[in-house]
Amino acid sequence: MYASREGSLDAAKALADVGADLNLRDPESYTAMVIAIINGHYDTAAMLVEKGANSELGDSSGMAALYAAVDMNTPAEIYGNPPSKSNSRIRAIDLMKILLDHGANVNAQLSATTVQRVHTPGDRNLSTGATPLMRAARNGDAAAMRLLLARGADPKLEQKNKVTALMLAAGLGRDLNTFADEHTTEAQMLEAVKILLEQHVDVNAANDAGQTALHFAALSMDSVVELLVKSGANIDASDKQGRTPLAMAQGKGGPGRAGQAAQPRPTTIELLRKLGAK
Numbered sequence: 617m618y619a620s621r622e623g624s625l626d627a628a629k630a631l632a633d634v635g636a637d638l639n640l641r642d643p644e645s646y647t648a649m650v651i652a653i654i655n656g657h658y659d660t661a662a663m664l665v666e667k668g669a670n671s672e673l674g675d676s677s678g679m680a681a682l683y684a685a686v687d688m689n690t691p692a693e694i695y696g697n698p699p700s701k702s703n704s705r706i707r708a709i710d711l712m713k714i715l716l717d718h719g720a721n722v723n724a725q726l727s728a729t730t731v732q733r734v735h736t737p738g739d740r741n742l743s744t745g746a747t748p749l750m751r752a753a754r755n756g757d758a759a760a761m762r763l764l765l766a767r768g769a770d771p772k773l774e775q776k777n778k779v780t781a782l783m784l785a786a787g788l789g790r791d792l793n794t795f796a797d798e799h800t801t802e803a804q805m806l807e808a809v810k811i812l813l814e815q816h817v818d819v820n821a822a823n824d825a826g827q828t829a830l831h832f833a834a835l836s837m838d839s840v841v842e843l844l845v846k847s848g849a850n851i852d853a854s855d856k857q858g859r860t861p862l863a864m865a866q867g868k869g870g871p872g873r874a875g876q877a878a879q880p881r882p883t884t885i886e887l888l889r890k891l892g893a894k
Contacts, residue, residue: 620648620664623657623703628664638669644731645675653684654733656702658711661685671720678727682720685711686748686764687730690755690799692739709759722769723747741789745775753785753812756804761811771815778823785809786829786844787836802837809840819849826855834861835870835878838887845891852894862893 617640619628628648632638641647646654649669652661661681665671674680679687689708691700702708716722729743742751749769752760765771771781779788785808809829813819822828830849833840841861845851852860857869864870865884867877 617642617646617648617651620652620657620660621655623652623655623660625657625660625663628652628660629667632664632667638664638667639673641673641675645673647673647681649673649681650675650679650684653681653688653708653711656688656700656704658685658688658702658704658706658708660704662706662711662714665714665718671715671718672724674724674727675731676728677730678725679730680720680724682712682715682722682724683726683746683748683751685709685715686751686757686760689752689760690757692755692799709763712760712763716763716767722749722764722767723773725773725775739789741779741784743775743777745773745777746779747773747781749773750775750779750781750784753781753808754789756785756800756806756808758804758807758811761808765811765815771812771817774821778821780817780821780823780829782809782812782817782819782821782829783823783827783832785812786840787832790832790836802839805837806839806843809843813843813847819844819847820853822853822855825857826853827859828853828861830861831855831859831864831870834865834881834884834888836881838884841884841887842891851888851892860893862888 649661649664671681685708726746729740749764774780820828830844833844854860859869865881867880870878
């Protein structure tokens, strides 16, 4: 575990070669493989895979190696720290391919919100039932999404609260971080939405609060709003509090940055009215 955390590839290999148990877990249920991944040491993790380590052993949130690799491919906000730099000889997406080649479950789901690390509390929008594909969609990671879909990822799976990959790609949780701006552009998120729509997902699926992908797009991304409406999204869908996407764009009860009230989006309001919102 220590060698994996430090990315000491030769030391980790030497220990594996003399019979170290590759599947032991620490108090939070991290294996050496997951420890290597979340510290950016993908070559060390790949060696452990090749040596027979079980990639399906998740931490206390159910996060196993594949989800961890997807998570590291597009890192989320880390409070007070610059993005980490990996010295690995391979990239996170290369490790994803290796894990999948060795039988990693492409549709493995979290059992809870991911464990806090480096003062980052995890993403509450990715909780019980979240899949690697949902994590990739959350950050508009088109390359990872295409790889996962090609290997059998189910784009129609839901979290326990009925959140879908499309909702995440459409902007659920976007621009709500406390300190940092989003690491992905609107164009990248739009591409993620296109990828999912090509999979014939339900554009009008609603979460437990009655909100659809369009509700979330109306909070941050006009290009996604337009695409969803043109793809059959109900422009006047109402959530369980009676809010439509237009109401969300007007700042009526939607979430704002760092817990503040949402601000009206004039361009989105104009676009939704142009597209026929009542």
